[in-house]
Amino acid sequence: MRAAKGGAHEQGxxxxxxxxxxxxxxxxxxxxNFLLEKGLTHSKGSPDFMQIQFDCIHDPVQLLNPLGVQSHQVESVEKGQALARQLLKQAGVPEKCIEALYHHLPGYSGLGGAVLFDIHSGRPIDExxxxxxxxxxxxxxxxKWAAYYGKPRNSRMKEALVLATKVTGHPAAVAELCWSDDPDYITGYVASKRLGYRRIxxxxxxxxxxxxxxxxxNGREDIESYIHYLKKQPIFVRWEEVK
Ligand code: WAQ
Ligand code: MG
Ligand code: MG
Ligand code: MG
Structure with a gap:
């Protein structure tokens, strides 16, 4: 499902x-119905465009363990952003690339999708x-997972953790940086295979x-196959219960 206001995304x-x-x-x-409700009752306003598509999945569904979750409480946005940069560095993103990303960032709002950024060139691959x-x-x-770890049952964190687990579950992935475009939600995260899902x-x-x-x-990996994986590879996140 995708919903927009002022026409479809591709019309601005x-x-x-x-x-x-x-x-x-x-x-x-x-x-x-769940997706319709989600798009119609959003804090960003009422959409005047919505598209809901479903298609049959023929490929076997790959199972991935959820990334481990860690939460960091910070006093201010500045401290949160500083921590995000530090975690990205730990995940293997060069400092120069992080600087370049923040230079480009103002142009990336409202896309409704994610931008791939190559850590070697410090440039976007597809904007x-x-x-x-x-x-x-x-x-x-x-x-079961939420009860075991005492996590909220809300769908926002679930959706973000599912996405981060998929995105970082491929050899071309180095890290993900995310915060919401919803005006009422200020918690975001840095994720990587090694660091896990680090909420800020x-x-x-x-x-x-x-x-x-x-x-x-990592732009030296096959990025076309990574993009295909992101769009088409069916994934179920599945937690192995701790007995
Ligand atoms: N694929 C690519 N990009 C996406 C997708 C997707 N499936 N879903 C969202 N985005 C992009 C899109 O540009 C959105 O505008 C932006 O991300 C933010 O999406 O407490 O709620 O759904 O642990 O607003 C993170 C913290 C919340 C959750 C993130 O993002 C927690 C969030 P939103
Ligand atoms: Mg579901
Ligand atoms: Mg979302
Ligand atoms: Mg949003």
């Missing part, structure tokens, strides 16, 4: 909301915004509608 409309699920055939009504799809976490398994309590000010979703990649 403002991105309002998006979402993706993997469903059985019998679950399609429920999934479509149109790529939408990751075909990923989910089945409710019963998620509930403040990465922007309340009321700000500028979000960020950057996938730092």
């Amino acid at each position: 409309g403002k991105h309002i909301s998006g979402g993706e699920q993997i469903s059985t055939f019998d679950g399609i009504t429920h999934a479509v 149109r915004g790529i939408r990751v799809s075909r990923m989910d976490w089945q409710a019963d398994n998620y509930e 309590s403040k990465l922007k000010k309340y009321g700000d509608e500028r979000g960020c979703r950057i996938f730092f990649v």
Whole structure:
């Protein structure tokens, strides 16, 4: 699902909301209703464009363990942003590349997708915004995980953790940097295979509608196959219960 206001995204409309699920055939009504509701009741406003697409998945669904979650409480946006840069460095993103990204960032808001950034050249690979799809976490398994770790059952963190687990679950991925474009949500994260999902309590000010979703990649890997993986490879996040 993707929803925008002022026309479709490609006609310059403002991105309002998006979402993706993997469903059985019998679950399609429920999934479509969930996504419709999500797009219609968003803090960024009411959309005047929405597209909900479903297509049949033929490929086997790959299972991935959820990234480990760690939360960092910071006093201010400045401290949150400084921590984000430090974590990106730890994940293997060169400092020069981080500087270059922040230079480009003001132009990336409202895309409704993510920008791939090459850590070697310090340049974006595709600035149109790529939408990751075909990923989910089945409710019963998620509930067990959330109960075990004492995590909130809200769908926002679940969706972000599913996306981050998929995005970092490929050899071309180095790290992800994200905060929401929703004006009422200021917690974001840095994720990588090695560091896990590192939540940072403040990465922007309340009321700000500028979000960020950057996938730092190793441009020496096959990026076309990474993009194909992001868009098409079906993934279920699945937690192995601790007995
Ligand atoms: N593929 C690519 N980019 C996406 C996708 C996707 N499936 N979904 C969202 N984006 C991009 C898009 O540009 C959005 O505008 C931007 O990310 C922000 O999306 O407490 O809620 O859904 O642990 O607003 C992170 C912290 C919350 C959660 C992130 O992002 C937590 C969030 P939003
Ligand atoms: Mg979302
Ligand atoms: Mg679901
Ligand atoms: Mg949003």
